[in-house]
Amino acid sequence: MPRLHWEDFTPGQVTDCGSRLVTRAEIIAFAAEYDPQPMHLDEDAARATPAGGLIASGWHTCAILMRMIADGFLLEAASMGAPGVDEVRWLAPVRPGDELTARGTVLSTRASRSRPELGLISMLYEMFNQAGTCVLTERCTQMLERREVSAVAEAARA
Amino acid sequence: MPRLHWEDFTPGQVTDCGSRLVTRAEIIAFAAEYDPQPMHLDEDAARATPAGGLIASGWHTCAILMRMIADGFLLEAASMGAPGVDEVRWLAPVRPGDELTARGTVLSTRASRSRPELGLISMLYEMFNQAGTCVLTERCTQMLERREVSAVAEAARA
Numbered sequence: 379m380p381r382l383h384w385e386d387f388t389p390g391q392v393t394d395c396g397s398r399l400v401t402r403a404e405i406i407a408f409a410a411e412y413d414p415q416p417m418h419l420d421e422d423a424a425r426a427t428p429a430g431g432l433i434a435s436g437w438h439t440c441a442i443l444m445r446m447i448a449d450g451f452l453l454e455a456a457s458m459g460a461p462g463v464d465e466v467r468w469l470a471p472v473r474p475g476d477e478l479t480a481r482g483t484v485l486s487t488r489a490s491r492s493r494p495e496l497g498l499i500s501m502l503y504e505m506f507n508q509a510g511t512c513v514l515t516e517r518c519t520q521m522l523e524r525r526e527v528s529a530v531a532e533a534a535r536a
Numbered sequence: 537m538p539r540l541h542w543e544d545f546t547p548g549q550v551t552d553c554g555s556r557l558v559t560r561a562e563i564i565a566f567a568a569e570y571d572p573q574p575m576h577l578d579e580d581a582a583r584a585t586p587a588g589g590l591i592a593s594g595w596h597t598c599a600i601l602m603r604m605i606a607d608g609f610l611l612e613a614a615s616m617g618a619p620g621v622d623e624v625r626w627l628a629p630v631r632p633g634d635e636l637t638a639r640g641t642v643l644s645t646r647a648s649r650s651r652p653e654l655g656l657i658s659m660l661y662e663m664f665n666q667a668g669t670c671v672l673t674e675r676c677t678q679m680l681e682r683r684e685v686s687a688v689a690e691a692a693r694a
Contacts, residue, residue: 412599412603413606428617441595441599444571445569445570448572453572453573459575459587459626462625463621465620465622466621468617
């Protein structure tokens, strides 16, 4: 049974999602597959753009944050997915060698009206680089199983 | 000089962003790197989840859309990046073998108040699977160079 359920998240709670080093190789690999704009794909070409050098695709930064959220707590939670993303702001460039950290803050929680087995949490995620600059904010709603429902389902399976 | 500038985008205009086949291998590769939840990572584990089988990470779907936008028009445009994403809705699962199509609709355009060389376009992107089901909507604002500014800069470089 997962360690974390909807009831474990309360407004104001902050979760540290660890850190991750961003490499030149992964910036280029992501860009080659998903976002082949010059500032993401090639160091020389990137120098000629307003970015002034290679920067990660904003979508790559979002994907890195997803991994940090997964490792930070989501893989231990009874996650039921997410309906989408409410807002992303790319505030500063992410460059090769950056050491990113992230944290998630619970903004609010509510029970689902239509699905009694679910609860929703509204989260604000913030990512920072090694200089303490906030490079990304993301607001989203996540769905989690409620503990008593999860326990009943577990007992039924046993 | 890029083919497309801010002036080339007008409200209501719809751009076809082509199609893309989603493979099992790429769903798993993306998940292994960025979103290792069971429903994205492993067919057997995914069958035991509410997804009922392997589905692409929502962030993977966003990344695929980014590639379709790049190939659809952005690589031919004087793009100056984007401040973020205003909303994403993951409306239906994306599964191995899905053939996705996408289109972008210009919702509105405006000149930048603070940077006269730039214009902004507010876009709605929609992705569909081969059954015509809308799997994702995304709203975002993109920054583009204005044509006369781009022409002056080009002349200065010449």
